[in-house]
Amino acid sequence: MQLLSHPFSPYGRKVTLAAALKGLEDRITVTQVDTNPLDNPEITTPNPLGKIPALIIDGDTAIFDSHVICEYLDSLAPAPVLFPRAGVERIRTLTLGALADGMLDAALLLVYEKRFRPEEKWHAPWQERQQGKIDRALDLLERRPPAWRETPNYGHLTLACALGYLDFRHEGKWRVQRPGLVAWLDVVTRAIPQFAASQPKA
Ligand SMILES: N[C@@H](CCC(=O)N[C@@H](CS)C(=O)NCC(=O)O)C(=O)O
Numbered sequence: 001m002q003l004l005s006h007p008f009s010p011y012g013r014k015v016t017l018a019a020a021l022k023g024l025e026d027r028i029t030v031t032q033v034d035t036n037p038l039d040n041p042e043i044t045t046p047n048p049l050g051k052i053p054a055l056i057i058d059g060d061t062a063i064f065d066s067h068v069i070c071e072y073l074d075s076l077a078p079a080p081v082l083f084p085r086a087g088v089e090r091i092r093t094l095t096l097g098a099l100a101d102g103m104l105d106a107a108l109l110l111v112y113e114k115r116f117r118p119e120e121k122w123h124a125p126w127q128e129r130q131q132g133k134i135d136r137a138l139d140l141l142e143r144r145p146p147a148w149r150e151t152p153n154y155g156h157l158t159l160a161c162a163l164g165y166l167d168f169r170h171e172g173k174w175r176v177q178r179p180g181l182v183a184w185l186d187v188v189t190r191a192i193p194q195f196a197a198s199q200p201k202a
Contacts, residue, residue: 002056003069004033004043008200010104010165011066012053017157018070020194022077028055036115067097070154080151089153096146096155100162103137106130107162111169134166138174138181145184152192160188160195168200 003019005012019025033043033052040050046062047054054064055072063069074082084090110130113122141159148156163185166174175182189195 001028003028003030003053004046004056004062005030005053006032006034007198008168008202009052010108010161010168011051011101013164013198013200014066014157014161015053015055015069015073016198017161017192017194018073018082018154021080021082021151021157021192022073024073024076027076066158067101067154070157074154082152082154082157084153093153093155097158099137099141100155100158103134103162104158104165106133107165107170134174138178141184142178142181145180152188156188157192160185160192164195164199168202 003012003015005015007013016030019028031042034040035043035050035052043052043054044050046056047064049064051064053066053069054062055069056062057072063072071083082093084093107130110127113127146156146159152160163174163181166172
């Protein structure tokens with residue numbers, strides 16, 4: 001399998017962690033792709049959305065997005081279970097994953113506004129709107145940090161990557177007055193050695 005990704009992509013990092021936890025690293029080669037050009041066929045051919053990560057399986061079949069790739073990887077090896085098969089645990093996992101992905105989407109849009117729009121077109125109310133999504137999600141998670149019993153699930157991986165991205169691109173400001181969540185990420189860092197190993201460096 002070929003993973004199209006980039007070391008700076010938090011969604012790609014999520015997939016990398018999932019592959020490591022499932023013991024699938026040896027079956028995946030990673031190709032670094034630049035999504036900044038308007039149309040880079042390296043990624044727009046396999047994924048018309050032009051987004052990484054994408055996983056090429058069976059030669060020319062590409063699967064995306066990161067959630068779908070993680071579900072696929074989860075199906076290839078029995079343990080640890082990243083997506084509980086059914087019931088309330090599955091729904092909790094998916095909801096946490098959706099919340100953390102939403103934080104990531106907002107954090108990425110803030111970065112993209114500055115990267116892809118000229119400064120005179122930056123729009124403060126829109127930036128506040130995105131920041132509000134991130135802050136409200138962080139406050140909710142600070143009140144109720146997600147627990148896990150034996151191994152992290154997909155929701156935990158996604159949240160860890162979202163917090164890692166806020167450290168990387170948003171100066172770690174989320175840490176101020178959120179000791180519960182900081183402690184939570186410390187637990188993750190100790191439990192998943194690949195998390196620290198995949199921390200992006202500018
Ligand atoms: N929902 C997607 C989001 C992927 C995404 O937005 N990736 C970024 C890189 S971190 C990207 O490829 N951006 C290029 C673009 O949006 O044109 C996923 O979970 O895989």
